[in-house]
Amino acid sequence: MTIQMQNTKPGLTSLSDALEIAFADVPVRSSVEERSLVECYGAVLREDVIATVSVPSVDNSAMDGYALRHVDLMMAKGPIDVVGVSLAGHPYAGSLPTGAAIRIATGAAIPDGADCVVIQENVSANDDETIIEISDEVIGRTTLSQNIRWAGEDIKAGDVVLASGMFLRPQDIAIAAGQGRGALTVSKPLSIAVFSTGDELAKPGDPLPPGGIYDSNRFAMIGMLREIGCKVTDLGLLADDFDVLRNALGSAAKTHDVIMTSGGVSVGKADLLKPVVDQLGEITAWKLAIKPGKPLMRGKIGDCLVIGLPGNPVSVLVSGLLYVMPLLRHVMGAQRSQTEPVRIPVRAGFDFKRGTGRREWLRARLVQNDDGEFEAVAFNSTSSGMLSSMVWAEGLIEIPESCGQVSKGDTVLYLPLRGLQ
Ligand code: AMP
Ligand code: MG
Numbered sequence: 001m002t003i004q005m006q007n008t009k010p011g012l013t014s015l016s017d018a019l020e021i022a023f024a025d026v027p028v029r030s031s032v033e034e035r036s037l038v039e040c041y042g043a044v045l046r047e048d049v050i051a052t053v054s055v056p057s058v059d060n061s062a063m064d065g066y067a068l069r070h071v072d073l074m075m076a077k078g079p080i081d082v083v084g085v086s087l088a089g090h091p092y093a094g095s096l097p098t099g100a101a102i103r104i105a106t107g108a109a110i111p112d113g114a115d116c117v118v119i120q121e122n123v124s125a126n127d128d129e130t131i132i133e134i135s136d137e138v139i140g141r142t143t144l145s146q147n148i149r150w151a152g153e154d155i156k157a158g159d160v161v162l163a164s165g166m167f168l169r170p171q172d173i174a175i176a177a178g179q180g181r182g183a184l185t186v187s188k189p190l191s192i193a194v195f196s197t198g199d200e201l202a203k204p205g206d207p208l209p210p211g212g213i214y215d216s217n218r219f220a221m222i223g224m225l226r227e228i229g230c231k232v233t234d235l236g237l238l239a240d241d242f243d244v245l246r247n248a249l250g251s252a253a254k255t256h257d258v259i260m261t262s263g264g265v266s267v268g269k270a271d272l273l274k275p276v277v278d279q280l281g282e283i284t285a286w287k288l289a290i291k292p293g294k295p296l297m298r299g300k301i302g303d304c305l306v307i308g309l310p311g312n313p314v315s316v317l318v319s320g321l322l323y324v325m326p327l328l329r330h331v332m333g334a335q336r337s338q339t340e341p342v343r344i345p346v347r348a349g350f351d352f353k354r355g356t357g358r359r360e361w362l363r364a365r366l367v368q369n370d371d372g373e374f375e376a377v378a379f380n381s382t383s384s385g386m387l388s389s390m391v392w393a394e395g396l397i398e399i400p401e402s403c404g405q406v407s408k409g410d411t412v413l414y415l416p417l418r419g420l421q
Helices: 015-025 070-075 136-141 170-178 217-227 242-255 273-280 313-331 387-392
Strands: 032-036 065-068 080-086 101-104 116-119 131-133 160-162 183-187 191-197 231-238 258-262 282-286 297-301 304-309 344-348 359-368 374-378 395-399 411-416
Touching: 015 282, 015 313, 065 070, 065 080, 070 116, 160 170, 191 217, 191 242, 217 231, 217 258, 217 313, 231 242, 242 258, 242 273, 242 297, 242 304, 258 313, 273 282, 273 297, 273 304, 304 313, 313 359, 313 387, 359 387, 359 411, 374 395
Parallel strands: 080 101, 191 231, 191 258, 258 304, 344 374
Antiparallel strands: 032 183, 065 101, 065 116, 080 131, 282 297, 297 304, 344 411, 359 374, 359 395, 395 411
16 A cells, blocks of 8 residues: 655654554454444444344324324315224224224324324314314315324335444444344454553552652543543553563563553653564554654554553643544444544634644634634643643644644634544
8 A cells, every 4th residue: 555645744744644554554453242232332333234124114103193094184074983093012903994083193003094194283082082073274284194104214124224333322222223133243342551651650549759740641541442442451650661661561462452651752761662662562653743742652562552652641632532542443443434533614713823844733612702603712822731721622623734824713623522532
């Protein structure tokens, strides 16, 4: 596969290229399992689900009322006899006699011969509902097929109701249930070992040594991974020590599909992750033309994919959501459309100047301006160390590599955080 490289900063790979390369490089996991339907929420479907039954299975009423023959109704003069009842699960046996009506409930089968339903609110009935009268005005606006749900109008037997490679949402599970499926073929969860690296880090719950900081990244990583249905092993904190890192990565690689770490992938003296992965396996990508998140590293140890995220908390989240989650979704067998974030064009409510040659994301929210229109506002700092900006944000504004500045009123792309997680 040849990949057309985008024009970006020398020495850095653009996000689009980096993802293309990674998709081509890292195989889709073939392992699938039959999983009981109720355990399938959020899983990646790995079969096409073909309808075996039409829905509805029979013509039925959309409303409570009276089933009639339209032509009879047009000619009706005076009261109409109600000769039977059709309830959901208890159809009227027989066909509708000429000039008569059948009392019918929502979801009940339309009796043979009937071709419209007049809702009960538009009918006057005697006490025991054996005789009804319908006004000329109601008759005048009753049409053929009114309030009838025809068999197969929702789903026809043979239709593909769910396509392989989609993440299953409640409505998808529901449609599979509607086809009588008790289990589905889905991807086995990826097993992922997670740890944070850094001598300055303390474990939440422990006392904070002078100059130390609590490890927050591990909790962001675990959350993102759980969100896409991964089986996470929390391996805690690792010191900036070559042997410690080598031992931990070496043994985690034997028992996991993926290792994900934070910190230690830059060019400082204590940034040891690269040399460790280099010794144990190979580095397959390093440094992306993105902001935040530039030093992100991808490598492998045997068959285990290694993702080294930078240490800054915003970098962890942004590069995690925009590079790692799409890649892991691909590895889980998701269709390409399901790996892409949702990008919505919106008006910018801010001015912004830049010149990094990298794709950049601003932490953002949509707010209503004085004219009542929604526009995106950006957080007042682009520092990748400020985790509070991600808590404030409801979305990200994507600034393309080639864009030098944004002025208030320009159209920009907004990526809702909910659509990324
Ligand atoms: P590094 O990439 O290891 O140089 O880390 C970059 C910055 O992120 C430093 O200021 C670190 O203290 C901070 N950092 C690294 N790891 C974590 C973590 N797990 N939680 C919070 N901050 C971190
Ligand atoms: Mg560090």
